[in-house]
Amino acid sequence: MLTAEDDRMVEAVLMGDVEAFGHIVRKYEKPIFNLMYRATGSMDEAADLTQDAFLRAYDKIHTFRPGKKFYPWLYALSINLARDHLRKKSRRPEMADLDPDNAAQMTWSDSNAAAEADRSADSERLHQILRTLSINDREAVLLRFRDGFKMKEIAARLDLSLSGAKMRVHRGLEKLQKAWGEKRHDR
Numbered sequence: 001m002l003t004a005e006d007d008r009m010v011e012a013v014l015m016g017d018v019e020a021f022g023h024i025v026r027k028y029e030k031p032i033f034n035l036m037y038r039a040t041g042s043m044d045e046a047a048d049l050t051q052d053a054f055l056r057a058y059d060k061i062h063t064f065r066p067g068k069k070f071y072p073w074l075y076a077l078s079i080n081l082a083r084d085h086l087r088k089k090s091r092r093p094e095m096a097d098l099d100p101d102n103a104a105q106m107t108w109s110d111s112n113a114a115a116e117a118d119r120s121a122d123s124e125r126l127h128q129i130l131r132t133l134s135i136n137d138r139e140a141v142l143l144r145f146r147d148g149f150k151m152k153e154i155a156a157r158l159d160l161s162l163s164g165a166k167m168r169v170h171r172g173l174e175k176l177q178k179a180w181g182e183k184r185h186d187r
Contacts, residue, residue, distance in 0.1 A: 006024070006069070006070035006071070007066050007067070007070070009021075009023055009024050009070075010024075010061060010064055010066065010070060011066070013058070013061055014061065014062065021054075021058055021061075024054075024057075024070075025054050028071065028074055029050060029054070031071075031075075032050050032053050032054070032074065032075075032078050033046055033047065033050045035075070035078055035079065035082065035139070036049040036050050036053070036078070036082055038138065038139065038142060039079075039082035039085070039086060039135050039138075040082070040085070040086070041127070041131060045085070049078075049081060049082060049085055050078075052081055053074070053077060053078040053081050056077055056081060057074055057077055057078075060077065069156070071157075072156060072157065072158070072159040073159075075157060075158070075159070076158075076159050079135060079136075079139065079158075082135055083135050086135060125180075126180070129176055129179040129180060130142070130176070132175075132179060133172055133175055133176065136158075136168060136172075137168055137171055137172030137175060138172065139158065139168075140154055140158065140165065140168035140169045140172050141169060141172035141173055141176060143157060143158075144169045145173075151165050151166055151169070152165075154168075154169065
C-alpha cells in the first residue's frame with residue numbers, strides 16, 4: 001500500500017476533492033471490513049462499523065500527518081471504533097449474533113461425519129475463545145497465525161514497535177492456549 005499515492009489522495013481530500021476519499025474507501029474497505037468482522041463476528045455489524053470508520057476517518061483526516069503511512073492511521077482509528085463498540089455492546093446483555101450463512105455446513109451422510117463434527121466443534125470452540133481475547137491480542141494473533149504476517153508486518157499494521165508486536169502475539173497466544181486447555185478439560 002503506497003504511501004506516496006495515499007499522501008496525494010489525502011491532500012486531495014483536504015483540498016475538497018470528495019472523489020479522492022472515494023478512492024481511499026475503495027482501496028481500504030476490504031481490510032477494514034475484515035477487521036470489523038473479526039472484532040464482532042457479525043456481517044451486519046461489520047458493515048455498519050466499516051461505514052462508521054470511514055465516516056470518522058473523513059471527519060478526522062485533517063489530523064493525519066503527511067509523510068506517515070496512511071493505513072496504520074486508518075487501522076488505529078478503526079480498531080478504536082471497534083473497541084468502543086464492543087465496550088458498549090458488553091454493557092447490553094444480548095444473544096450473540098449468529099450468521100447462518102457462515103455456519104459450518106456438515107454432511108451427515110458422509111462416512112467422515114464424526115470427524116467432521118469434531119473439527120467443526122473444535123473450530124467453533126476456537127472462535128469462541130478468540131472472541132474472549134481483547135481486540136488487540138486477537139488482532140495480533142490472527143495476523144500472525146491466520147494471515148501469516150511477519151512480526152515486522154504486524155508491528156507496522158498495528159502501529160507498534162517490533163517488541164510491542166511480539167509481546168501482543170505472545171500474550172494473545174498464551175491466553176488462547178490457556179483457555180483452550182481449560183475448554184479441553186471441561187469436555
